[in-house]
Amino acid sequence: MLSRKFFEAVRQFRTTIDNAEYLRLQAESNTNMRKAGMHDGVTMVMTGHSTEEMRKRYDKIDLDDLRYGIRGLEGFLKNVNQNVNNSPTEQEKKGQSKFG
Numbered sequence: 001m002l003s004r005k006f007f008e009a010v011r012q013f014r015t016t017i018d019n020a021e022y023l024r025l026q027a028e029s030n031t032n033m034r035k036a037g038m039h040d041g042v043t044m045v046m047t048g049h050s051t052e053e054m055r056k057r058y059d060k061i062d063l064d065d066l067r068y069g070i071r072g073l074e075g076f077l078k079n080v081n082q083n084v085n086n087s088p089t090e091q092e093k094k095g096q097s098k099f100g
Helices: 004-016 019-035 040-047 052-057 063-086
Strands: none
Touching: 019 040, 040 052
């Protein structure tokens, strides 16, 4: 578990910057932790968010996220199309040629 020293350091750091800058850094950290694959619960503890709603509010989707999502969807659809195009017809399943 995170130590008290960590939370004290965060509290002290927060007093040295204005609130808008702290919130920007918190959102950036939240987003980077998601991209690194960190568990949502760990992210919430490290950022001080007590609800999933708050964690989501500070998690920003950027252009790289959209590109990654589009590439993943394209790959998925390519596999689906290959499976559909390569699946046997009802005639082929019965041992008959589709050409008669």
